[in-house]
Amino acid sequence: MKTIKHIGLVLFLVGLGIFSLLPLTGSFTLSADNLATVAENQNIRSEVFVQELERKVVGKTFNGLSTFSPTVIKALEDANTQHRKDKEYNKIMYVSPHDMVANLAKVSGEGFLVNNKVLMWFLTFGLGIIGALLFILPDAILLGKKGIKNNGIYHSNSTSRGWIAWLVFVYLITFYLLLYFRPEYAVNWTYTVDPISQWLSGNPAGHWFVYGFMYTTVMTVMAARMYIKYRHNAYQMVRTTSVLFFQIVFAFLIPEIMVRLQMPYYDFKNAFPLDYDFFFQWNLRSLLNSGGIGLFILVWGIVLTLIIVPVMVYFFGKRWYCSWVCGCGGLAETLGDPYRQHSSKSLFSWKVERWLVHGVLVFAVGMTLMTLYSFFTESGTVLGIRTQSVQNTYSLLIGAFFAGVIGTGFYPIFGNRVWCRFGCPLAAYLGFVQRFKSRFRITTNGGQCISCGNCSVYCEQGIDVRAYAQKGENIIRSSCVGCGICSAVCPRGVLKLENGPLKGRINPTDVLLGNDVDLMELMNKKS
Amino acid sequence: MEHIVIIGNGISGITAARHIRKLSDKKITVISNENAYFFSRTALMYVYMGHMKFEHTQPYENWFWKKNRIELLTAYVERVDTENKKLILQNLQEINFDKLIIATGSNPNKFGWPGQDLKGVQGLYSKQDLEMLEANAPNNEVCKRAVIVGGGLIGIEMAEMLRSRDIPVTFLVREDSFWNIVLPKGESQMINEHIREHHIDLQLNTNLETIVSDEHGRVKAVTTDKGETIACNVVGLTAGVSPNINFLKDSGISLGKGVKVNQYLETNIADIYAIGDCAEQHQPKGNRRPVEAVWYTGRMMGEALAQTICGRKTPYNPGHWFNSAKFLDIEYQTYGWVFPEAVKKEYEEHFHWRHPKEKICITIAFHKESRQFLGINTLGIRMRHEIVDRWLTQKRSVESVLEYLKDANFDPEFYSQYEKDIVAHYNNIFGTNINPKKKSWKRIFSKA
Numbered sequence: 017m018k019t020i021k022h023i024g025l026v027l028f029l030v031g032l033g034i035f036s037l038l039p040l041t042g043s044f045t046l047s048a049d050n051l052a053t054v055a056e057n058q059n060i061r062s063e064v065f066v067q068e069l070e071r072k073v074v075g076k077t078f079n080g081l082s083t084f085s086p087t088v089i090k091a092l093e094d095a096n097t098q099h100r101k102d103k104e105y106n107k108i109m110y111v112s113p114h115d116m117v118a119n120l121a122k123v124s125g126e127g128f129l130v131n132n133k134v135l136m137w138f139l140t141f142g143l144g145i146i147g148a149l150l151f152i153l154p155d156a157i158l159l160g161k162k163g164i165k166n167n168g169i170y171h172s173n174s175t176s177r178g179w180i181a182w183l184v185f186v187y188l189i190t191f192y193l194l195l196y197f198r199p200e201y202a203v204n205w206t207y208t209v210d211p212i213s214q215w216l217s218g219n220p221a222g223h224w225f226v227y228g229f230m231y232t233t234v235m236t237v238m239a240a241r242m243y244i245k246y247r248h249n250a251y252q253m254v255r256t257t258s259v260l261f262f263q264i265v266f267a268f269l270i271p272e273i274m275v276r277l278q279m280p281y282y283d284f285k286n287a288f289p290l291d292y293d294f295f296f297q298w299n300l301r302s303l304l305n306s307g308g309i310g311l312f313i314l315v316w317g318i319v320l321t322l323i324i325v326p327v328m329v330y331f332f333g334k335r336w337y338c339s340w341v342c343g344c345g346g347l348a349e350t351l352g353d354p355y356r357q358h359s360s361k362s363l364f365s366w367k368v369e370r371w372l373v374h375g376v377l378v379f380a381v382g383m384t385l386m387t388l389y390s391f392f393t394e395s396g397t398v399l400g401i402r403t404q405s406v407q408n409t410y411s412l413l414i415g416a417f418f419a420g421v422i423g424t425g426f427y428p429i430f431g432n433r434v435w436c437r438f439g440c441p442l443a444a445y446l447g448f449v450q451r452f453k454s455r456f457r458i459t460t461n462g463g464q465c466i467s468c469g470n471c472s473v474y475c476e477q478g479i480d481v482r483a484y485a486q487k488g489e490n491i492i493r494s495s496c497v498g499c500g501i502c503s504a505v506c507p508r509g510v511l512k513l514e515n516g517p518l519k520g521r522i523n524p525t526d527v528l529l530g531n532d533v534d535l536m537e538l539m540n541k542k543s
Numbered sequence: 544m545e546h547i548v549i550i551g552n553g554i555s556g557i558t559a560a561r562h563i564r565k566l567s568d569k570k571i572t573v574i575s576n577e578n579a580y581f582f583s584r585t586a587l588m589y590v591y592m593g594h595m596k597f598e599h600t601q602p603y604e605n606w607f608w609k610k611n612r613i614e615l616l617t618a619y620v621e622r623v624d625t626e627n628k629k630l631i632l633q634n635l636q637e638i639n640f641d642k643l644i645i646a647t648g649s650n651p652n653k654f655g656w657p658g659q660d661l662k663g664v665q666g667l668y669s670k671q672d673l674e675m676l677e678a679n680a681p682n683n684e685v686c687k688r689a690v691i692v693g694g695g696l697i698g699i700e701m702a703e704m705l706r707s708r709d710i711p712v713t714f715l716v717r718e719d720s721f722w723n724i725v726l727p728k729g730e731s732q733m734i735n736e737h738i739r740e741h742h743i744d745l746q747l748n749t750n751l752e753t754i755v756s757d758e759h760g761r762v763k764a765v766t767t768d769k770g771e772t773i774a775c776n777v778v779g780l781t782a783g784v785s786p787n788i789n790f791l792k793d794s795g796i797s798l799g800k801g802v803k804v805n806q807y808l809e810t811n812i813a814d815i816y817a818i819g820d821c822a823e824q825h826q827p828k829g830n831r832r833p834v835e836a837v838w839y840t841g842r843m844m845g846e847a848l849a850q851t852i853c854g855r856k857t858p859y860n861p862g863h864w865f866n867s868a869k870f871l872d873i874e875y876q877t878y879g880w881v882f883p884e885a886v887k888k889e890y891e892e893h894f895h896w897r898h899p900k901e902k903i904c905i906t907i908a909f910h911k912e913s914r915q916f917l918g919i920n921t922l923g924i925r926m927r928h929e930i931v932d933r934w935l936t937q938k939r940s941v942e943s944v945l946e947y948l949k950d951a952n953f954d955p956e957f958y959s960q961y962e963k964d965i966v967a968h969y970n971n972i973f974g975t976n977i978n979p980k981k982k983s984w985k986r987i988f989s990k991a
Binding site for chain 1: 551554562565583585586590591592593594595596599600602604707740741769838842843846850857858860861862863865867868869871872874876925926927928929932953954955956957958959984987988990
């Protein structure tokens with residue numbers, strides 16, 4: 017069994033190695049025809065740019081993108097400068113230069129990779145999946161009897177902030193920076209998943225398809241790990257299945273199929289304000305121009321945020337979204353599970369959390385109000401501030417850095433819910449409902465707590481669960497995503513996630529059940 | 544300002560300190576020589592097993608003590624001078640007190656076994672014991688086998704710890720079944736099976752005779768009363784604990800097994816109190832024992848004593864007995880009194896149900912004639928403390944308990960529920976016709 021695990025690890029690392037080297041390889045030749053196609057698809061009106069590319073790029077073969085990319089970027093920037101000078105504003109290209117490079121590179125790739133997409137898929141994703149499964153599945157036997165399997169977490173380098181964890185940290189951050197800011201280097205990856213993308217949506221894959229496919233794959237493989245680790249716990253089994261289902265079907269398959277059916281790309285479970293650009297002009301226009309389905313999505317998106325989300329939180333707590341449905345939550349609960357113990361439980365972190373997460377919510381709502389004002393009045397500014405700049409700032413700081421680079425990159429060191437805890441505006445919104453008007457609570461079982469601290473250590477949201485449990489108090493916290501791990505790791509059966517009547521949900525106590533009845537009454541009736 | 548000095552920063556002493564601070568502005572000093580900050584002794588095992596780090600066992604952040612003006616002193620109290628109301632520390636420093644709370648906990652028992660002080664022989668109680676175990680048994684190359692002596696809660700925890708590092712463990716238990724001085728037969732039996740499932744060499748009816756030294760004064764083997772010699776590198780002595788009161792010998796404070804206290808937790812000397820593991824009640828309540836070395840009783844004594852010290856004289860008056868533990872993967876909870884066969888009251892009858900496949904069982908004790916519900920043990924099923932406590936107060940009949948058993952289930956959502964099988968089994972045995980009622984939030988939250 018151990019040998020199988022080792023073989024799995026080697027296969028996984030080989031796959032990962034090939035995957036990591038791909039961005040640096042390949043040869044690219046842009047043909048005049050392809051340039052014309054891209055220019056047409058991208059609606060490029062700048063003949064200066066096209067001519068420059070024809071002179072410097074077309075017909076030439078580039079090895080890797082290290083020359084290709086700067087050449088295109090320079091051509092684009094020079095062309096834009098000239099158009100600005102000549103006041104030819106309709107010719108300026110607002111697309112990010114790196115996206116432009118990616119688009120051109122995508123049609124220019126040639127050689128082994130492009131001709132052997134399936135093989136290359138197998139050598140990257142395939143080996144990764146097989147290797148990871150070989151590494152994970154033997155645990156079903158190796159871990160022995162059903163029960164909590166946290167042995168050695170703080171002895172293992174990778175799960176206790178050792179050098180492996182730091183390596184993963186750097187790798188993930190690099191990956192996300194590349195994905196968001198240098199998408200042209202993801203072009204080689206897109207080739208490997210082209211067949212899948214073609215099959216689903218009929219289009220070749222872009223770098224976001226690679227990411228979506230990878231995300232779903234990683235979640236699926238790591239869900240297998242969850243199933244094995246928590247096989248004694250029915251709640252974890254059901255919850256993992258749910259979150260996996262919503263990722264595969266709602267986040268991955270349905271949007272792609274909708275594109276095939278000429279409908280707008282839309283993830284039906286992605287609620288505003290997590291889906292922060294839902295009300296952006298381009299999205300509203302695209303929805304309004306998409307006929308019935310567009311209108312349906314528009315109404316659905318609004319109903320989801322204003323009615324479905326809070327009503328569900330009232331009945332079940334925010335867990336129904338954050339740890340049962342959400343994609344960010346889904347990755348955190350699968351890939352992130354080995355790192356859940358790293359969330360900080362200090363009071364200081366809690367203070368930072370409240371300022372930050374509510375700050376982002378205010379930011380998101382403010383930006384959306386500006387957006388809607390601009391949309392209906394068709395003015396580009398609100399009180400002298402450019403709506404577009406605010407949107408760009410949000411997209412960069414919150415959308416890319418916080419949710420992406422930090423959100424996942426920080427897993428190995430700061431825990432798996434950094435984004436959900438400190439940044440997600442939807443979580444902040446759900447948190448209000450959960451804190452003030454919800455049937456959900458984690459019930460503390462009378463006086464049984466022995467303050468061991470397993471619950472606090474394994475709370476991914478950094479809640480000091482023990483602080484409540486040892487006082488006999490129920491845990492009512494806006495940040496709780498109801499993952500259920502505190503209850504699972506409790507050795508004394510103290511914690512239970514449940515939905516019940518609002519009355520008595522919050523129960524501050526000084527003296528716990530089991531002591532003198534009179535004393536309990538005296539001390540606890542203050543509230 | 545009145546100066547309250549507390550010796551011991553375990554759960555009892557710290558609870559007392561916290562509650563005194565809540566109720567008053569008195570000066571509070573807590574003395575310990577074990578660790579600067581309060582930590583949860585019950586979690587030491589998880590540090591060795593790699594579930595957490597030592598700092599995680601500390602329930603309060605380090606700034607908490609200063610903020611709440613609870614002074615912490617790392618020192619060892621050599622002697623208590625009751626006449627002059629002062630403590631003499633090991634470094635000869637003296638500390639005056641107005642009121643003294645003794646909360647020094649326990650020490651592991653040693654019964655004079657030959658070789659009990661050899662290197663590699665240890666208990667598992669203090670932070671220092673944990674550090675010692677880390678040194679004695681870092682892995683299965685240094686520690687090729689460990690022998691654990693004493694079939695109680697700490698013994699099985701220590702076995703679990705060592706097994707988490709794949710160290711072979713032999714578990715010597717004096718009784719003919721694990722912990723059957725507390726657990727009824729069916730439950731004890733199930734735990735025996737579970738221990739063996741975990742590849743622990745459980746030797747019942749077996750006593751330690753001698754611990755054998757190698758040439759370096761380190762344990763190399765033990766011999767048992769079965770005539771067997773077992774080679775080992777570590778011996779865990781886990782045959783219970785006794786109050787840690789040696790330093791009080793000539794203080795004039797009345798001692799028995801522990802520090803003798805009345806129901807107000809007062810010793811024979813005014814302004815000196817004892818709580819927690821080290822306190823011995825003159826007259827324990829009900830079926831309780833004079834010395835209760837249990838986490839939550841220590842906490843409750845601290846809660847009660849703080850009231851007395853702050854001017855509202857309050858007896859230590861525990862409610863219905865309850866407790867919990869975990870035997871490897873099996874959680875155990877008990878409420879009320881379910882006695883094992885050896886000490887069962889003559890009026891006490893048991894109903895036992897065990898799952899046909901899983902390691903799950905329950906035992907309900909009731910009065911033979913009146914059918915009054917006396918207590919319940921569950922293994923592998925969590926129970927709602929509040930409900931069972933209420934039933935005990937209401938002196939419900941066993942039939943009523945079974946009828947409403949679903950109200951008391953505290954297992955996580957989506958878990959299989961066994962009440963139907965349990966009640967069917969009862970009906971079968973006693974020829975009754977009980978129908979389990981559906982769980983009702985209304986009943987659970989009604990305070991009646």
